[in-house]
Amino acid sequence: MKIHHIGYAVRDIQKGIGLFEVLGFEKSGDTLKDLNRKVSLQLMKNNNLIVELVAPTGKESPLYSFIERGGSAPYHFCFETDDIEKEIVRLRKQKYTLIESIKPAKLFGLSKVAFLFNPHIGLIEIIEIR
Numbered sequence: 001m002k003i004h005h006i007g008y009a010v011r012d013i014q015k016g017i018g019l020f021e022v023l024g025f026e027k028s029g030d031t032l033k034d035l036n037r038k039v040s041l042q043l044m045k046n047n048n049l050i051v052e053l054v055a056p057t058g059k060e061s062p063l064y065s066f067i068e069r070g071g072s073a074p075y076h077f078c079f080e081t082d083d084i085e086k087e088i089v090r091l092r093k094q095k096y097t098l099i100e101s102i103k104p105a106k107l108f109g110l111s112k113v114a115f116l117f118n119p120h121i122g123l124i125e126i127i128e129i130r
């Protein structure tokens with residue numbers, strides 16, 4: 001599967017943007033807040049590489065403990081698929097557990113995304129691009 005983007009957890013979205021700009025990335029679109037996941041999101045581009053900065057909006061965010069444990073760090077790889085439901089079935093057979101079912105992602109023009117977890121790989125995201 002082709003990599004769509006890398007999710008990167010940062011403590012603070014504005015500081016994260018500034019520091020990725022130092023590394024040659026540019027902002028792509030506006031900063032969004034996902035009130036369900038309690039995170040701020042900003043897409044950053046460097047040539048063909050897309051990094052999705054994800055920052056917790058407070059201590060109640062599920063991402064907060066991830067950052068407290070390991071600091072700012074890559075958080076997930078997101079892979080493209082043309083059929084997200086079929087892909088979930090295929091990955092479940094490879095011991096991936098669906099931890100966040102299919103939802104439209106505002107950040108990606110309402111493309112469908114889902115999150116899966118495998119104990120040997122960690123968290124991945126898949127996105128349906130048709």
Ligand code: NI
Pocket residue numbers: 005006007052076078125
């Ligand atoms: Ni993502």
